Amino acid sequence: MVEADNIELRETTSMKIYLGLLDNSPPDQTRVFGEIDGKLIDLSLGHAAFLTETAEQENAYEFAAFYFPPTIVAFLERGEKSVKALEQVLSLVGQRGAENFRGPRGEKVVYNPNEIRILPPLEHPEKSIVIGFADRARVEAMPKTEIPTGFYKLPQTFVTSGAPIVWPKFSDEVDADACLAIVIGKAGRKIAPEQAWQHVAGATLVIDITARDVNRREGVTTNNLLGKNFPSSTSLGPAVLLAKSRKELESLEAALFLDGIMQKRFALCDAVFSVEQIIARWSILGIKPGDWLAIGASMALEGDRLQNPVPLKLGSAIRCYSQAIGELSHQVVSSEGMRR
């Protein structure tokens, strides 16, 4: 078991990738960026530079565009070869120094984070599921349950760091839960727990925003619909961490800050369900690259009880932080005060 605990997910080092738009790009021309020393690297052009330099590849741009397609989902679908290519680009930039790194024909490749419009990293997953229970009181009285039930977060509710969280008109009681989401890298169905990690690409952060009064009213029959799915009710990102090992992922921590004060903190391994259990359960339906399965602080124990989500107010500043992944930072605004 000790060996299995240290299972290497890949030979590379851990890397963070982002989905973004250049300031002058139309919305459908997204690009995938890698991070090194606080700079964002345009991976397609960066890889073209790598191929030109190391292999004198004729059609370097085409190869690079194949390994670094416009979305992270498509990138994950390419599998380990793309991840290997990512490592090659980042190590070349590391050797060369970000300042002077350019594309094969002198194109700009290296950006400061504020030059890129960062988007939710996974745009239209088939499965974007948060593990959760309907009736907290019942579960808190229970020891560990066997089935990690969950609810679906509609992709149309996704935002990422910097976007306002808009208080829904229909609610008087809104709260936030910090979640760590396992990002799927390899498709599969009915995956046995011991095979689960082979399907994991990495992790990202999620803030699950809930209109608690509506959620309570919806109860069991209306499966967390309106109370969990309104515009900006799901913050996702900012990066996908492609982790090196299972151990690194299991020890991932996320903390939720409200107006600068830490409210909640948990590690993935503190959750009442393991990654193996969650993947085994939800892969019954089939999972694909870019799908994510999240578990929140409210599914982690604080003493012998599950943690509670954090109540929000208009004007609240909320921040979900993980040293390894980054941070999601938002202000809660009314629908009238929505800036766009």
Next chain:
Amino acid sequence: MKLATFTHDNRECIGVVDEAGRIVDLHRAYALYLREVEGTSQSEELAAVLLGRDMCDFLKRGAKSLEATREALEFIKAKPAAGQARIVLSRDQIRLKSPVPRPGALISAGKNFSDHVAEMSSRKGPVYPVAFLKLPGTVIGPDDDIPYPPETQKLDYEVELAVIIGKSCVNVTKEQALDYVAGYAAFNDISARDVIRKENEVGIHLMGKSFPGFAPMGPYLVTADEISDPQNLKLWLRVNGELRQDSNLSYMIFKVRDMIAYWSQMGLNPGDVLTTGTPRGVAAGRKDGQTPWWLKPGDVVEAEVEQVGRLCNRIVSE
């Protein structure tokens, strides 16, 4: 008009049904119209821009894409048979998919017919509209097979009307609600009742409604202008020819306009689908001593809504 999504030559296409029940490939028909009538040289590229890539994209274009569809249909109708080759396709040349194969959101009403509420032993009807999300990836076409998941022993059916949203809306009134409907399709909300029951013991159900193929929809998107009153349509369901459900949408507790007004609070977009709930007659409503009605591999389920169309799906072993 009746709009379709179908596969032909391994491509996913959108189409419109002609008077003879054949399917007109919309992109090809409109590209030909643009070339021959308007003298457009990059007609295929322009047709793709004007019509969109798929049905959701088409619906986002609103009245403009519908107008283009009418033009294309009139134009191709006037052509001799030779000019229609590879554009006007018979049903056996194509395979229908769900008219909206990838809805943004798939919101299915529960407890929305009082006779069904009674058979499911619920205490009383709901105060607010009840609904749940099915994973949009569960949607299949009108003739596709439904895989029987080995995880269930209680596979059930529910005939419903699918309402396809055509325009983005937030907080619309009941009075305006139907203006946001692109059209209608028949729907069968398949459930694994035992999986749902287990999920509900600890949490909320999602899996029990979302196995692959649990959302047959179609056969076409019948545009809203063809349905004068969506609350006065018969709907019924047969298993192996035997009538199981037989009712009328007039018995809905929350009407289509109520549902749109309520769920528009979360924001609805073109290609989102609301389904209206089912009347009595589901397998879960059978009492002790009655012959069980659970679906089995080999069963053929026909779900039909008057004026809207019929689904015919076979249950197959996985």
